[in-house]
Amino acid sequence: MKQGADLQTLVGYRVQRANLLMETDARAALSDFDLSPAKMTALILIRDNPGCDQTALGRALSINRSSAMKLVNILADKGFVERRPGRDLRTNALALLPEGARQLEKMVAAVRRSDARMTQRLSADELATLHDLLARLGPATGLSDDEG
Amino acid sequence: MKQGADLQTLVGYRVQRANLLMETDARAALSDFDLSPAKMTALILIRDNPGCDQTALGRALSINRSSAMKLVNILADKGFVERRPGRDLRTNALALLPEGARQLEKMVAAVRRSDARMTQRLSADELATLHDLLARLGPATGLSDDEG
DNA sequence: TATTGTTATACTCTATAACTATA
DNA sequence: TATAGTTATAGAGTATAACAATA
Numbered sequence: 001m002k003q004g005a006d007l008q009t010l011v012g013y014r015v016q017r018a019n020l021l022m023e024t025d026a027r028a029a030l031s032d033f034d035l036s037p038a039k040m041t042a043l044i045l046i047r048d049n050p051g052c053d054q055t056a057l058g059r060a061l062s063i064n065r066s067s068a069m070k071l072v073n074i075l076a077d078k079g080f081v082e083r084r085p086g087r088d089l090r091t092n093a094l095a096l097l098p099e100g101a102r103q104l105e106k107m108v109a110a111v112r113r114s115d116a117r118m119t120q121r122l123s124a125d126e127l128a129t130l131h132d133l134l135a136r137l138g139p140a141t142g143l144s145d146d147e148g
Numbered sequence: 149m150k151q152g153a154d155l156q157t158l159v160g161y162r163v164q165r166a167n168l169l170m171e172t173d174a175r176a177a178l179s180d181f182d183l184s185p186a187k188m189t190a191l192i193l194i195r196d197n198p199g200c201d202q203t204a205l206g207r208a209l210s211i212n213r214s215s216a217m218k219l220v221n222i223l224a225d226k227g228f229v230e231r232r233p234g235r236d237l238r239t240n241a242l243a244l245l246p247e248g249a250r251q252l253e254k255m256v257a258a259v260r261r262s263d264a265r266m267t268q269r270l271s272a273d274e275l276a277t278l279h280d281l282l283a284r285l286g287p288a289t290g291l292s293d294d295e296g
Numbered sequence: 297t298a299t300t301g302t303t304a305t306a307c308t309c310t311a312t313a314a315c316t317a318t319a
Numbered sequence: 320t321a322t323a324g325t326t327a328t329a330g331a332g333t334a335t336a337a338c339a340a341t342a
Contacts (some may be wrong), residue, residue, distance in 0.1 A: 001193060001197050001200065001204055001205075001207070001208040002197050003193070003195050003196070003208070004192070004196045006192050006196075007189065007192055007193075007272075008254055008279075010259065010260070010263050011170065011263050011266070011275065011278065012170035012171065012173075012174050012185065012259070012262070012263050012266070012269050012276075012280070013189065014169060014282045014283065015163065015166050015167045015170050015172075015282065016167055016170070016185075016280055017170065017282075018163050018167075018282045018285050019160075019163045019164055019167035020161035020210055021286055022163050022164070022284055023164060023319095024286065025160075026160050031149070036332090037160065037164070037329085038332085041155065041161065041167060044152070044154050044155055045149060045151070047153075047162075048154075049150050050153070050213045051149050053300075053301090054198050054300075054301070055299080055300065055301085056149055056166065057149075058215060060151070062168055063332085063333065063334090064334065064335085065299095065300070065301070065302090065337080066303085066333085066334070066336095067260050067332070067333055067334075068300070068303080069302065069303090070323080071332095086300090087341075088299095088300090088341070088342065089341055089342085090293045090299065090300040090301065090340065090341050090342070091156070091299090091300060091301080091341095093300075094299085100285075106223055108154055108157065111158065111160070112158070114160070115159050115160050116158070117284055117287055118159070118287060119159050119285060120246040120284055120287070120288055121284045121285075121286070121289075122284060123283075124279060125342090126281055127159065129277060129281065130159065130162075130273050130278070130281045130282075131156075131159070131162055132269060133274055133277065133278045133281070134162045134163065134278075136163075136269045136270060137170065137184065137266055137270075138169055138266055138269070139173075139265055139266060140265075140269055141266050146312090147324085153305070161312085177304085182310090184308085199323090201323070203322085203323060203324085204322070204325075211309085211310065211311090212310075212311065213323070213325090214310085214312080214313095214324090214325080214326085215309070215311070216324095217312050217324070217325065217326090218309085219309095234323085236318070236319065236322095236323090237317075237318055237319085237323095238317065238318050238319070238322065238323040238324065239318095239322090239323055239324080240323080240324075245340070276311090
């Protein structure tokens, strides 16, 4: 199939194809854990932000609180995270449980191996450049990607 | 929300965030057309590969022929593409209809504006570098190791 | 009034399996 | 046997709308 200039010159298209490639491999790397890359990301965020609430987690993942609810249900059903009393009576404080921490360590190692394999044709300098360029995508007025 | 080194150093994570950013903006740019960026891509592929069959279209989009079927149904229902007799009695030859071509031209222009806005902080050289680096993601090629 | 969690519901996208008709 | 299209069904992921409890 021919893919002409209209597609090849769109950065969004190239990013989408790259994402599909990376995501598919990362998902395969996690097949033993029955968790998607996105759910691993959620575990990392909970680990690194202990006591965060579901709405904040959703915001960090760019999903709404209803979707975050489902996500936390799945992680809680697996015994990986726990809902604890939060800063007021409305909010949950999310906590990573020991079993979640153990499994997460293995998951991150597996995904890191996948990431390394998929980027092995790039030098360290090129990888740094790629990180920088990706981080600078977005409208001119926008802030960095971890800004609320 | 803190996003520690585990996330920030994964290329797959950065690509996923970049894709979400680009895809969301492109989707908004297409809101008048009631078609997703992926469906616009399908229209482009049909336009640039007239007479292709549904299975080949699916392969180019990395979806299976059942999913390609649904996609073509939607594009056909809108009067944008047509199934014509193919090279044998099993296959369809997909064709972009005049109305599809007219709308596609506007869609590509809108997505191109979105793409330009989301990449405006990158110079022409940097854009070329980004294209190159994204294209080089994936497992090592060319040698006997685990090439399929 | 606004916010958090929750539930119910629905939509998009994709996949698998099976069937048909061709090859 | 293998392939293209098709259909039915299912699953993941997400969204909206509403509600209760709380702020």
